[in-house]
Amino acid sequence: MSNSLIDTAPDFNQPIAVLKHCHDRIRKQLQTLQNLLGHLPQHGADTAAQKAAEAVLKYFDTAAPMHHGDEEQDLMPMLQATARGADAALLAAVVPGILADHERMDAEWTILKSQLDKIANGVSTPLSVDDVNRFSEAYAAHMLTEETQIAPMAKRLFTDEQMELLGQAMQRRRGIVPTSAQTLADLRLDYGLASLSEEDVLANPIAQFSKWFDEALNAQVAEANAMSVATVDAEGKPTSRIVLIKQYDERGFTWYTNYDSQKGQQLAVNPNAALLFFWSEVERQVRIEGRVEKTSPEESDKYFYSRPVKSQLAALASKQSAPIGSRAQMEENYEAVAQAQGEQPKRPDYWGGYRLVPERIEFWQGRRSRFHDRIVYVRQPDGTWLKQRLQP
Numbered sequence: 001m002s003n004s005l006i007d008t009a010p011d012f013n014q015p016i017a018v019l020k021h022c023h024d025r026i027r028k029q030l031q032t033l034q035n036l037l038g039h040l041p042q043h044g045a046d047t048a049a050q051k052a053a054e055a056v057l058k059y060f061d062t063a064a065p066m067h068h069g070d071e072e073q074d075l076m077p078m079l080q081a082t083a084r085g086a087d088a089a090l091l092a093a094v095v096p097g098i099l100a101d102h103e104r105m106d107a108e109w110t111i112l113k114s115q116l117d118k119i120a121n122g123v124s125t126p127l128s129v130d131d132v133n134r135f136s137e138a139y140a141a142h143m144l145t146e147e148t149q150i151a152p153m154a155k156r157l158f159t160d161e162q163m164e165l166l167g168q169a170m171q172r173r174r175g176i177v178p179t180s181a182q183t184l185a186d187l188r189l190d191y192g193l194a195s196l197s198e199e200d201v202l203a204n205p206i207a208q209f210s211k212w213f214d215e216a217l218n219a220q221v222a223e224a225n226a227m228s229v230a231t232v233d234a235e236g237k238p239t240s241r242i243v244l245i246k247q248y249d250e251r252g253f254t255w256y257t258n259y260d261s262q263k264g265q266q267l268a269v270n271p272n273a274a275l276l277f278f279w280s281e282v283e284r285q286v287r288i289e290g291r292v293e294k295t296s297p298e299e300s301d302k303y304f305y306s307r308p309v310k311s312q313l314a315a316l317a318s319k320q321s322a323p324i325g326s327r328a329q330m331e332e333n334y335e336a337v338a339q340a341q342g343e344q345p346k347r348p349d350y351w352g353g354y355r356l357v358p359e360r361i362e363f364w365q366g367r368r369s370r371f372h373d374r375i376v377y378v379r380q381p382d383g384t385w386l387k388q389r390l391q392p
């Protein structure tokens with residue numbers, strides 16, 4: 001809060017205070033709605049009523065969605081990535097309700113908005129007491145939960161850097177360029193959630209991967225199953241792209257794609273490839289290197305037919321990585337394939353799985369001041385794994 005006696009909005013370097021300030025503004029708008037309920041029967045949609053309706057419309061059409069965005073896209077995910085133990089349990093209990101509240105409040109707003117639009121345009125329509133009260137009560141309970149459960153936790157858990165990142169994200173949402181002369185080069189997070197030691201890791205790297213993968217899923221890492229696949233062309237020039245891992249076991253790490261795509265053509269010439277997972281929310285990276293083989297036609301069938309039919313058709317309709325004139329042309333190709341194949345398309349030979357058979361797997365855990373933990377497993381000629389610590 002500023003030291004001034006005048007009530008000004010807090011700075012974005014205090015993002016939790018900004019969110020509280022938004023709540024206070026919401027409370028004012030809800031009061032305006034109540035005032036309108038009292039005013040309209042006597043005065044109709046006079047100038048005062050029009051102004052009041054406009055103010056409420058402006059707030060809930062523009063500021064409120066940004067406030068919900070702050071919470072849904074930044075505050076909650078950051079908290080979920082940071083909270084442990086009882087805090088994590090509390091979040092698991094309250095966050096789904098908060099998200100559901102947002103949807104409900106949006107729906108309630110749509111109902112009120114059509115009434116307020118008319119009033120703002122000078123049309124003397126009644127404002128429904130029930131609609132106003134449902135909307136107000138939904139907000140009141142919701143804001144109380146956030147102010148008593150979420151805000152104090154964020155203040156307690158977030159580091160200065162996290163507060164700064166939250167404030168910056170909120171400013172970007174509002175189209176404000178951060179005023180602090182923060183340059184790109186200054187953007188950095190310090191890591192410190194966990195550590196990784198030789199004793200922590202399991203003897204088998206696949207089991208260790210499984211442990212970390214489950215932990216990433218539990219931490220609700222966004223698309224934890226997305227991984228980069230790097231391949232090289234005939235001249236040794238590298239390319240990379242994201243794919244979704246669909247299976248892993250002692251044999252290796254599997255994804256599905258088009259064998260005629262750029263990666264497919266490159267793997268046909270040079271089967272060496274590298275996979276990369278970056279799980280920012282848990283400050284972890286996993287690097288996997290090895291040689292790639294195709295999955296058996298039976299395995300590819302099994303996965304292909306498990307996909308939604310529309311995705312099967314899309315695979316049939318796409319010459320992956322080949323140029324095409326327009327989106328319209330793509331849609332035409334899809335329709336033609338859908339007509340020809342019907343509800344039970346057949347997996348084409350050019351679509352299937354690749355399995356990377358690992359020779360090297362590295363687990364990276366971010367630590368303070370860039371002094372990270374890295375443990376690498378290297379497969380030995382006899383099939384056993386040699387484990388080593390690498391310098392950060």
Ligand SMILES: Cc1cc2nc3c(=O)[nH]c(=O)nc-3n(C[C@H](O)[C@H](O)[C@H](O)COP(=O)(O)O)c2cc1C
Nearest residue numbers: 226241242243244255256257258261262263264321
């Ligand atoms: C999150 C994400 C997941 C993706 N998953 C796959 C996938 O599983 N298989 C696939 O063929 N392409 C997937 N893609 C598209 C690829 O990144 C890429 O555009 C496509 O495979 C063509 O790559 P290529 O030209 O290097 O062969 C995914 C893209 C993203 C962003």
Ligand SMILES: Cc1ncc(COP(=O)(O)O)c(CN)c1O
Nearest residue numbers: 243244256257307308311315320
């Ligand atoms: C072209 C393509 N093929 C396959 C996949 C794998 O996804 P799924 O099989 O789960 O649809 C993706 C995922 N984005 C994709 O973009």
